[in-house]
Amino acid sequence: METNSWANKTFNETKASSESLLKELRLPTIRRFPKYLRVLWDLSSLGRDFVSSDKIANELNIDPITVRKDLAFTGVIGKPRIGYSIPLLINGIEQLIQSNGQTNILLIGAGNLGRALLGYGGLEKHGYNIVAAFDSDLNKVGTTIHNKQVYNIEQLTEITEKVNIEIGVLCIPEDVAQKTATFLVKAGIKAIWNFTNTELKVPEHVTVLSEDLASSLAVLSVNMKRNSNKKAKEE
Amino acid sequence: METNSWANKTFNETKASSESLLKELRLPTIRRFPKYLRVLWDLSSLGRDFVSSDKIANELNIDPITVRKDLAFTGVIGKPRIGYSIPLLINGIEQLIQSNGQTNILLIGAGNLGRALLGYGGLEKHGYNIVAAFDSDLNKVGTTIHNKQVYNIEQLTEITEKVNIEIGVLCIPEDVAQKTATFLVKAGIKAIWNFTNTELKVPEHVTVLSEDLASSLAVLSVNMKRNSNKKAKEE
DNA sequence: TATTTATCGATATCAAAATATCGATAAATA
DNA sequence: TATTTATCGATATTTTGATATCGATAAATA
Ligand SMILES: NC(=O)c1ccc[n+]([C@@H]2O[C@H](COP(=O)([O-])OP(=O)(O)OC[C@H]3O[C@@H](n4cnc5c(N)ncnc54)[C@H](O)[C@@H]3O)[C@@H](O)[C@H]2O)c1
Ligand SMILES: NC(=O)c1ccc[n+]([C@@H]2O[C@H](COP(=O)([O-])OP(=O)(O)OC[C@H]3O[C@@H](n4cnc5c(N)ncnc54)[C@H](O)[C@@H]3O)[C@@H](O)[C@H]2O)c1
Numbered sequence: 001m002e003t004n005s006w007a008n009k010t011f012n013e014t015k016a017s018s019e020s021l022l023k024e025l026r027l028p029t030i031r032r033f034p035k036y037l038r039v040l041w042d043l044s045s046l047g048r049d050f051v052s053s054d055k056i057a058n059e060l061n062i063d064p065i066t067v068r069k070d071l072a073f074t075g076v077i078g079k080p081r082i083g084y085s086i087p088l089l090i091n092g093i094e095q096l097i098q099s100n101g102q103t104n105i106l107l108i109g110a111g112n113l114g115r116a117l118l119g120y121g122g123l124e125k126h127g128y129n130i131v132a133a134f135d136s137d138l139n140k141v142g143t144t145i146h147n148k149q150v151y152n153i154e155q156l157t158e159i160t161e162k163v164n165i166e167i168g169v170l171c172i173p174e175d176v177a178q179k180t181a182t183f184l185v186k187a188g189i190k191a192i193w194n195f196t197n198t199e200l201k202v203p204e205h206v207t208v209l210s211e212d213l214a215s216s217l218a219v220l221s222v223n224m225k226r227n228s229n230k231k232a233k234e235e
Numbered sequence: 236m237e238t239n240s241w242a243n244k245t246f247n248e249t250k251a252s253s254e255s256l257l258k259e260l261r262l263p264t265i266r267r268f269p270k271y272l273r274v275l276w277d278l279s280s281l282g283r284d285f286v287s288s289d290k291i292a293n294e295l296n297i298d299p300i301t302v303r304k305d306l307a308f309t310g311v312i313g314k315p316r317i318g319y320s321i322p323l324l325i326n327g328i329e330q331l332i333q334s335n336g337q338t339n340i341l342l343i344g345a346g347n348l349g350r351a352l353l354g355y356g357g358l359e360k361h362g363y364n365i366v367a368a369f370d371s372d373l374n375k376v377g378t379t380i381h382n383k384q385v386y387n388i389e390q391l392t393e394i395t396e397k398v399n400i401e402i403g404v405l406c407i408p409e410d411v412a413q414k415t416a417t418f419l420v421k422a423g424i425k426a427i428w429n430f431t432n433t434e435l436k437v438p439e440h441v442t443v444l445s446e447d448l449a450s451s452l453a454v455l456s457v458n459m460k461r462n463s464n465k466k467a468k469e470e
Numbered sequence: 471t472a473t474t475t476a477t478c479g480a481t482a483t484c485a486a487a488a489t490a491t492c493g494a495t496a497a498a499t500a
Numbered sequence: 501t502a503t504t505t506a507t508c509g510a511t512a513t514t515t516t517g518a519t520a521t522c523g524a525t526a527a528a529t530a
Contacts, residue, residue: 022460028517030457034449038432052477061434065519068479080477081527097453116351122432126449166459191459193452197273197357199296207462209455211448214269214361217428218332220444222265224401224426225257227442263487287507300489303509315507316497 021073025096029070033093034126035060036070040090041125052083098127104165106189107133108180109172110140110150113195117169119146131163136176153180160187169193181208256308260331264305268328269361270295271305275325276360287318329362338363339400341424343415344407345370345385348430352404354381366398371411388415395422404428416443 039059043051053071057064071084074092078084105123107114110133117123118133134153135141141152151159159165168184170177170192177198184192191207194200200208274294278286288306292299306319309327313319340358342349345368352358353368369388370376376387386394394400403419405412405427412433419427426442429435435443 019464022457022464025457026516027454030454031447031450034447034453038449054477059434063519064477065479066517068477069518072479078478079527080525081475083477097456103456112351112354116347119347120448122449123452126452128452167455190463191455193455199294205462207455207459209451209458211451212266212269213355213446214272214357215266216444216446217358217361217363218269219262219265220402220426220428220442221332221338222257222260223444224442227440228425229257261486289507298489299507300509301487303507304488307509313508314497315495315509316505318507 021075022096025073029073030097032060032062032066032070033097036067037090037093037126040086040093044086044090049086050079050083051086051089053078055083094127101127103128103167104163105130105167105169105193106156106159106165106184107148107169107171108135108153108156108184109133109170110135110137110145111171114169114171115145117171118148128167130169131165132159153183156183157187160189165189167191167193169195171195174198256310257331260308264308265332267295267297267301267305268332271302272325272328272361275321275328279321279325284321285314285318286321286324288313290318333362336362338402339398340365340402340404340428341391341394341400341419342368342383342404342406343370343388343391343419344368344405345372345375345380346406349404349406350380352406353383363402365404366400367394388418391418392422395424400424402426402428404430406430409433 036056039056040051043055053064053067057067060067068078071078071089071092073096074089076084076088076092105128107117107130110118114133114135118130123130130148133145133148133150134156135150136153138152140150143150166189168181168189168191170180170184172180174196177194177196178200181192181194181200181202185202185206189206191209192200192202194208194210197210197212197214200210202208271291274291275286278290288299288302292302295302303313306313306324306327308331309324311319311323311327340363342352342365345353349368349370353365358365365383368380368383368385369391370385371388373387375385378385401424403424403426405415405419407415409431412429412431413435416427416429416435416437420437420441424441426444427435427437429443429445432445432447432449435445437443
């Protein structure tokens, strides 16, 4: 066995196995990666070069063991008493969770929610770029919202033919959700970020992720009840 | 042992133990409850009285065993070959996840996201009522957005003194998030629904739930990558 | 230079969640 | 009325995720 077990993996080895690492990644880990990134960005902008798992864990209120296990997927080797190289971690995480550099998005439905997302800077920071918006309402077509052009939904394929689009965001009424999803699939979109409360039926090669604010509120409600029960018992 | 093991629990027994049931509820189960509700509401509006776990599972693309286990928490007893009573299930789930009938919410920050939430009907359906909005921008104060009045943040306690408010929604810039959260806690709010990417520090008796769109996008990205890897291998 | 200590990472344990198995049952059907 | 069958719910198994333990190590300190 190797005597120096600490740094016996080369950078190339870890890169080579990136596909299998991707397979091993678990959902909770993936969810935490953007949180790590935000902490790392902050520290980096403060001029720091290294960070310990304890520091990250404290910032995010999670267990340092969890942090170390998650970070292991990046292939970055931490140093005792020093921690991890911040730039390497940032790079490693971005490699794992980003499709490739910048991801192009089309937004369908420039209504209440759509407008909010068009104005949300948080997506760009993480490498997502909303290329354009689409709406069926002719009053909206031709206008600009937060510097993004609103097109007629019929013009969508014109754009997907020119620009490589990966994700379509559905911010439209429920009753047209399935129809529109099918249309997006035909236009060659690879993934759908679904804000409607419809269970979409799409071919296997298309990835769907649905948001559900009601689920969040349910969790909040139950936690709140538990908290007040606890409080009541203490008194 | 009882011979008729099928319906040997009375309604009152299940009600009496509701507090301990609450304790046993797991997060994934809570998350699924609103989804069950939507399916049940739909079926109910179609005039149906009973539904099987298989039917619900199919609608939501989950396992029927999971559905049965989740529904067991409501105390509703299903009948072989018939399924569960839809009205009883609706009632049972609502009992478990709602604080008490209607939950009052205050929204802080009537910007892009705040406006969208003010116009979102989905919350009311699930028993949540946004009572009013608050903003520091005097141009917004005094206006009405989606029939909700926008107040100056300083007027917040006036309202919390009159109406029982349980939840505050934070849709404000990050740099004022902690300050505002602390203010909400002082005003007696029990829970914070946090849309900023700040880890809030609040007293133990206050419940926080944070949304993170970047986490969702990370999951979407990774799933998309996996899907295309899979596709590539098949070819 | 020797010792101390913060930190990592491997391995082990514990807890939670998903999935499988199967007998019980009551409605439907023969 | 007897048989078949859809469905439930209890229990068991497997998988996943969180947490604990601890030796290895290299920087800091004595
Ligand atoms: N508003 C929120 O905060 C919020 C939050 C979570 C989820 N949602 C969900 O997002 C969806 C949109 O909500 P909203 O509040 O923005 O509604 P909205 O009515 O304000 O916006 C819907 C937009 O979609 C457009 N549209 C309708 N049919 C279309 C079609 N076939 N093709 C393209 N565009 C079309 C409309 O013209 C409109 O501009 C809904 O399904 C809602 O449940 C909204
Ligand atoms: N826009 C989105 O789709 C979106 C999505 C997810 C999360 N978020 C987060 O939600 C928050 C708000 O985003 P936004 O896009 O709506 O920003 P925004 O700038 O459009 O809105 C912020 C609003 O908060 C008000 N405000 C500022 N300081 C305040 C204070 N001290 N008290 C009360 N009100 C105050 C501002 O006047 C403004 O109206 C941000 O933290 C953002 O990261 C936004």
